[in-house]
Amino acid sequence: MREYAFFLGCIAPNRYPGAESASIITSRRLGIELLPLNGASCCPAPGAFGSIDLNIWYAMAARNLVLAEQMERDIALICNGCYKSIYEVNHKLKHNDELRDGVNEVLKEIDMEFKGSIDVWHLAELLYDENIVGVEKIRESVKVPLTGTKIAVHYGCHLMKPKKERHMGSTEAPRWIEELVEALGAEAVEYRNKMQCCGAGGGVRGYDLPHSLDITNEKLQNMIEVGADAVTEVCPFCQLQFDRGQIEIEEKFGIKYDMPVFHYNELLGLAQGMSPSELGLDLHAISTEPFLKKVL
Amino acid sequence: MATKNYPDPILNEKLRDRYYHRDQSNPEFTKEIEKIAGTMAHMCFQCGTCTAGCPSAPRSSYRIREFMRRAVLGLEDEALTDPDLWFCTTCYSCTDRCPRDLAPTDVIMAMRNLAARRDIVPVNFLKTVQAIYSSGHGVPNNDVNRAAREKLGMTRDPPTTSMYPEYIKGIQKILDHYGLKERADRIIKEREG
Numbered sequence: 001m002r003e004y005a006f007f008l009g010c011i012a013p014n015r016y017p018g019a020e021s022a023s024i025i026t027s028r029r030l031g032i033e034l035l036p037l038n039g040a041s042c043c044p045a046p047g048a049f050g051s052i053d054l055n056i057w058y059a060m061a062a063r064n065l066v067l068a069e070q071m072e073r074d075i076a077l078i079c080n081g082c083y084k085s086i087y088e089v090n091h092k093l094k095h096n097d098e099l100r101d102g103v104n105e106v107l108k109e110i111d112m113e114f115k116g117s118i119d120v121w122h123l124a125e126l127l128y129d130e131n132i133v134g135v136e137k138i139r140e141s142v143k144v145p146l147t148g149t150k151i152a153v154h155y156g157c158h159l160m161k162p163k164k165e166r167h168m169g170s171t172e173a174p175r176w177i178e179e180l181v182e183a184l185g186a187e188a189v190e191y192r193n194k195m196q197c198c199g200a201g202g203g204v205r206g207y208d209l210p211h212s213l214d215i216t217n218e219k220l221q222n223m224i225e226v227g228a229d230a231v232t233e234v235c236p237f238c239q240l241q242f243d244r245g246q247i248e249i250e251e252k253f254g255i256k257y258d259m260p261v262f263h264y265n266e267l268l269g270l271a272q273g274m275s276p277s278e279l280g281l282d283l284h285a286i287s288t289e290p291f292l293k294k295v296l
Numbered sequence: 297m298a299t300k301n302y303p304d305p306i307l308n309e310k311l312r313d314r315y316y317h318r319d320q321s322n323p324e325f326t327k328e329i330e331k332i333a334g335t336m337a338h339m340c341f342q343c344g345t346c347t348a349g350c351p352s353a354p355r356s357s358y359r360i361r362e363f364m365r366r367a368v369l370g371l372e373d374e375a376l377t378d379p380d381l382w383f384c385t386t387c388y389s390c391t392d393r394c395p396r397d398l399a400p401t402d403v404i405m406a407m408r409n410l411a412a413r414r415d416i417v418p419v420n421f422l423k424t425v426q427a428i429y430s431s432g433h434g435v436p437n438n439d440v441n442r443a444a445r446e447k448l449g450m451t452r453d454p455p456t457t458s459m460y461p462e463y464i465k466g467i468q469k470i471l472d473h474y475g476l477k478e479r480a481d482r483i484i485k486e487r488e489g
């Protein structure tokens with residue numbers, strides 16, 4: 001078993017708890033133990049905090065990092081927003097002495113010190129890494145293949161972009177999450193402008209909801225166009241924007257899609273034989289029934 | 297050498313002066329932006345690749361290329377008071393595509409930081425600060441979710457500051473170090489009464 005400190009963030013534990021629980025259970029079956037990171041907080045939200053003052057964003061994220069340093073475990077997480085804060089701040093503080101000294105000056109007030117002793121990973125990249133899990137092992141863990149379904153992958157932004165500050169290659173037309181989806185027996189469909197943002201980030205969802213939803217709406221149209229049965233993502237904030245966003249799109253624009261939205265770990269749980277109620281799928285705003293009918 | 301003239305005398309006057317923006321231009325602004333953003337904004341050659349792929353461009357008057365120009369020309373007031381500044385979703389598409397290898401997204405973040413110093417910041421950003429100050433979470437737990445977690449066999453509160461509120465004090469100390477909560481409260485009160 002490889003052990004990681006599981007950084008939860010806000011939206012998974014507090015709005016889509018099934019995504020949290022599915023991540024723990026499915027990972028355990030694949031040799032990854034996600035341990036609780038006691039006392040962690042919001043990452044903090046990179047759009048809101050970074051926009052107000054980058055220095056405060058660094059200090060707040062560093063507090064979360066220090067908690068994992070104290071556990072002597074790398075962090076694994078399941079949200080792209082958290083990835084931006086936690087991964088990027090860790091990287092910046094490790095490589096910029098001036099920045100690290102400034103942050104440690106503040107952390108001293110709460111008896112903490114950032115040492116730079118751990119790494120930060122998105123669970124999706126651990127699942128894809130064949131030295132850790134890999135597509136083959138995922139395929140072997142499937143009990144209920146999602147055969148006959150078409151799934152549109154939404155990568156979200158902060159997992160792979162900006163590419164210079166990541167390590168996952170080109171951000172124009174990646175296929176690795178599609179490989180993870182296809183390992184479950186589903187067909188991962190390509191659609192127009194796949195790498196476009198969900199519309200929620202940067203504080204825009206709170207600043208101008210219709211503007212933000214209009215971006216989501218365009219993505220949904222592009223997915224419908226190719227006959228997708230569901231969307232999958234690796235970010236609970238994108239999940240919220242696509243799932244609850246569809247209710248808001250109906251209210252504001254009068255357009256109804258009924259497109260089920262799954263965190264990848266929920267899909268993985270389904271394919272590994274977890275029941276919809278074990279996955280908390282009834283908590284989704286958009287019913288997942290039409291999709292479940294195809295596979296169960 | 298004969299100078300080519302235009303029919304409008306005011307325009308002629310302006311065109312003669314290569315720095316006719318100078319009374320609105322603050323060269324320090326350009327330097328400050330480049331320092332915070334860590335990108336050489338002045339290398340921007342205005343190709344427009346950034347705007348072309350920007351998800352916010354087709355549905356608003358927000359033009360990231362224009363903000364890049366404002367950064368270079370030092371048009372501080374024009375940049376910081378434009379409500380479009382807050383339409384960037386920070387998707388980083390422009391940053392990954394810029395042929396000059398610049399980071400327009402980080403220029404926007406730097407401008408937002410400078411705007412926030414003047415108390416120009418949308419209320420929703422500040423409400424996130426308030427939520428984190430009181431609970432540690434931007435999106436806190438609630439009773440409906442607690443019941444749902446219980447049904448899933450999970451703890452009612454996640455093992456974050458929700459389950460261990462004793463950690464919230466450390467968060468408050470960090471935010472108080474910067475006086476951020478106080479500022480957030482004051483600005484929200486001024487706007488919403």
Ligand code: SF4
Pocket residue numbers: 339340341342343344345346347361364393394395396397398400
């Ligand atoms: S893509 Fe780069 S060089 Fe081109 S206008 Fe935008 S910032 Fe300037």
Ligand code: SF4
Pocket residue numbers: 346349350351352353360383384385386387388389390391400401404
């Ligand atoms: S990062 Fe901002 S400015 Fe750049 S493309 Fe995305 S929304 Fe537009």
